[in-house]
Amino acid sequence: MEVLIIGAGVAGLSAAWRLAGAGVKDVRVVELEDEPGGTSRSGKNAVSAFPWGAHYLPAPLTEQGAVLRLLREMGFVTGMDAGGYPVFPEELLIREPDERLFYRGSWYEGLYLRAGASAGDLAELARFEARMNAFAAARDAKGRKAFAVPTALSSDDAEWTALDAVSMAQWMEAEGFRSARLKWLVDYACRDDYGTTAEGVSAWAGIWYFAARQDGRGERSEGFLSWPEGNGRLVRQLLGALDPRRLERHVLVHTVEPGEDGCRVEALEAGTGKPRAFQARQVVFAGPRFVAAHVVAPWRQQRPAWMGAFSYGPWVVANLTLSSPPQSRGFPLAWDNVFYESRSLGYVAATHQMLRQDDAGPTVLTWYLPLAGLDVKAERERVLAAGYEDWERLVMADMLPAHPGIAGQAQRLEVMRWGHAMIRPAPGFMWGPARFAAQESLGRTLHFAHTDLGGMALFEEANWFGVRAAERVLGALGRPSTSWL
The missing domain is CATH 1.10.405.10 (Guanine Nucleotide Dissociation Inhibitor, domain 1)
Structure with a gap:
């Protein structure tokens, strides 16, 4: 085959999207999980679609770049304003109220706690x-x-x-x-x-x-663009560029051997253990560095010195379905609802962006907990050691002070543990040599794409590196085209 893409997260799907835009047909994408999308994947139940990770996209400021091209494809750019910035449909921008903060028994508008702030506090905020x-x-x-x-x-x-x-x-x-x-x-x-x-x-x-x-x-x-399923909506658009027959799920790649004329890729079918082998002229490895260290054959033999600079934090995400919106004291239910005195980030209301007549109907709240300690290994062990009942107790205990009656409204709670959810931009990482060394292709046949190469676990970074990897593939295939970046 001409091109094999390993990984169907946003970076891998962005590479496939870019290759489709250049007319490359012989492309295959392999993915270990049940569903594509990586940390931008989404779920759905009878009440609403909901995110399992990334849940919004800041509206781009510029008219250039691949993200804006994607939004134009989706029909989401309606024009340009007098300042030269893109204009987006009102129904896609997060509607008010968009943010609120819970502090000592009451909800307040916004994410800065102005209630009780001193003149000195406000002066520092203005200076900042x-x-x-x-x-x-x-x-x-x-x-x-x-x-x-x-x-x-x-x-x-x-x-x-x-x-x-x-x-x-x-x-x-x-x-x-x-x-x-x-x-x-x-x-x-x-x-x-x-x-x-x-x-x-x-x-x-x-x-x-x-x-x-x-x-x-x-x-x-x-503002911010969002959908009930979060960035799962963007994943769906990227998938639309790929023939469904060209995406294989449950494929565990264990070896990538680059060569002068292409790459040999060895894998197993995750469900059966059946061995698989692929030979491709060009390969895009769209997974994180800590996986690449075990899969890319030259790196397995001699681990690159820069590999230790990459650190990933775990997260837990829970989706709680309620029979009706939670009762609140103070500022009303918003899209983003943050707890001031909690280790969690609070929750977003998946149904906030739904156009429905009955705002008092059932809803889904997506709760986020970053395991933020500096010792990522210890934090990961904490995530894996806790079972469903532990997370159920934690989620409900976190919600209860803000919503005393929520236990009686709860219908279903689903929990996702992400062991390596986010690359961490630790001091020295963003402009140190490790991140730039990791971005280089191996020869002319193996290229890399992932948010960790950008140092931030954001859709824009994954998309940029996916498109860049695809354009390196096009150059190696002798099919250069005008860059989308």
Whole structure:
């Protein structure tokens, strides 16, 4: 065959989508799991579709790039505004109320706890926002944003990349940001996008969260795009470019041997143990580095020195079906509902984006817990040691203070454990040599795509590296075309 893609997460499906766009027909995708999509996969029950991981996409600011091309394919870009930014249908943008915060018995609007904030707290918040706006507006001599989406488009000037050497917590302290409320907000941001606390996140990555998706005027793009199934909707669109017969599930790849004329790939059928072998002119390995270390034959024989720099945090996601929306005190039910005094991130309401007449009907709440400790091995062991009953007790105990009657409304609880859910952008990782060394192809026949190559577990990163790998394949096949990046 011409092209074999190993892994049907967003990166692998993006590679297949790009190859389809170039007219390459002889493409096969193999996937170990029951369903494609990786951490963007979704589920569905009689009440609603719901996410099992990533649940939104920030509306892109620019008119260039592969993500916007995908949204145009879906009919989700209705035009451009006076500032040159894309315009999206109102029904796709998260409708109000979009965010609320639970603190000591009541819900409050937004994610910054303004209730009871002192003048000093608010002054620090204003100073922090001004700094983030300045970072967002910053450009280098080549006109590149200091902090861009995807990260590959960011400036590599030392003025900005030096921020990668310290943690976000250290940067906050050095800058005199000591308000407990502001520190909570920054810590929440790090847990939300990176799965760990500000102590474990590079200052460059922490600032990126607040600066990359705005233009320096304080506006974080047009908003967020979301669907009941979260980014599962984007997965479905990517899958549409692939002939269903070209996707094989339950295939466990155990060896990839690159050669001058192609790659030999050996695998097992996960259900039967039947051996499989593939020979492809070009291979895209669209899995994480910790798997590649055991599968790519040259790396299995001699582990690359950079491999140890990659660290992945575990998550637990639960979907709770209720007979009716949970009762709340204070600000009403929103799309994103966050608990201030919890290790979890709270939950999103899957039915928030559904256009239905009865908002009092049954709903599905998707609850997220990043295991945020710095010792990822210990955190992973905690995740695997707990059984369903343990997670059921934890989820319900976390919900109960905010929703005292929720146990009587609960109809079904499903739990997903993600052992290596997110690459962590630890200090020194984003602009250190390891991440860039890992992006290189092996010869002209084996290429790599995954969010871990971008240092952030985000749809935009997976899509960018999937498209880039596909364009390397096109070049190697002698079929170059105008880049989508």
